[in-house]
Amino acid sequence: MSEPTVAFKFLRPGAIGPFSGFRWPQPEGGEAGSWVEAAGAGGPCAGGVHACERRHLPLWIWEELWEVELDGPLEPGLAKLRARRGRLLHRIERWSPLTAKSFAGACAGRAAEHAAAARPDEARVAAGMAADGATRANTAEASADAYVAAHGAAVSAYIAAMTALRVAGREAFDAERAWQADWLTAELGIGV
Amino acid sequence: MSALAAEAPAWRYRAACLESPQPVEEKEPLTTHEREDAELLSALRGGDESAFTELVRRYHGPLVHLARSFGAGEAVAEEIVQETWLGALRGLDRFEQRSSLKTWLFGILKNQARARARRERRTVPFSAFAGGEGSDGPTVAAERFQGDGDNWPDHWATPPRPWEDPHRRLASLEAREQLRSAIAALPERQRAVVTLRDVEGLDAAEVCELLELSEGNQRVLLHRGRAAMRSTLEGLIDA
């Protein structure tokens, strides 16, 4: 018998799965949302309920962030966890368009730092990548739309990671993603 | 990643692929269409001429379309469809309704088409069963993506521009005509798969059986056909 696991899940507004369109039952009156059991294999939402650990949060950003409980044997994916059933525990309110914009800005700064450390023959491309990061962060900042903010954060984080990869290779890429996850964990108050 | 369209519209929710709390065990209720078919079939078995006329009205177009997508010319397609209806009447007793009526009719048509091809001693089989795949290679032109010297290799260079209100735009009579022309312009095997899967709504297994394709092969043809259709529509909408 396996222990329930607490993990995280980004969803679209209304607790809707971004790929499945599935509307997750929300917590009510202090009670966790009802358990959702995965249907059989086949289709884009095949074979399981998905969530992620803190370290993979930067990869899955959407408008809402939820703490979830997974039940049953866990199957790790590349950057996610899959289980037979799961339920929403509570919404992490501190993840908001404002936080997303702040994160986007922070990542744009990181991209610029990485680019500044580029070798001369790669400086131009690295600067271009970082500039794209800045553009996306600015777009997010200027928008009142929750999607634009969240998406800006996702893209900005990707750009920072790829700039690090370009300039300094795989280790730097991993370190950048770890930095991003730490930033989110601290800012959202979801440390272990 | 370029500054091209910095503001993209929020991605709509995809059509639900529901994770239901309990798997649905009972057989799904018949759709209206299926019920009508069942009633018509019953009446037909009883010799009701108006039921026959109604079925012909309903399925003649798709049958002709299928025969054409197998590569038959207009006149030959009509003949094959005539034979199909007669064959359906003769085989009516044996139809157990395990498949849909449409699938059954399509199966009869396929057999008629092959029989005809054999009678005419064609050495090249009906084109839907061989060749007519179209070219190999990417379904989106390579130059639409960035190259090794660019900031984001293999990402979009000229990304697709969002379509405004595609549902309405593509439902117009003009659009339907354009769709038909685009389908007719597809290489034969792609045309057959797209017609059966997406226009006529048969499922993958049915199409694989009808066209004698592996699942993988069918998917490749479906993908290439759909990608070509999207590209054609992009050209029309962006024009």
Add this chain to the structure above:
Amino acid sequence: MPDRHHTEVEEVTCREFVELVTDYLEGALPDRRLELVEQHLVMCDWCKTYLEQFEATVEALPGAAESESPSREAERALLAGFREWRAGG
């Protein structure tokens, strides 16, 4: 200067995604590839747009169905065939 680094990290690029769309919609992608597609879609608006257009195309295709009725001549022939069948011919 070829980018020597960007292949070190596993990802699905836009160029790859457009070739995977049907497999994705049919649920035919193996788990690992599916996850990489999802990771890509999270941050790529252009591929989301492409996917939407692909889906819109598929949704529109039933509209191209042919509903032509048989010609009068063909209908006469069919009715004759029907009556013959009904009569046990």
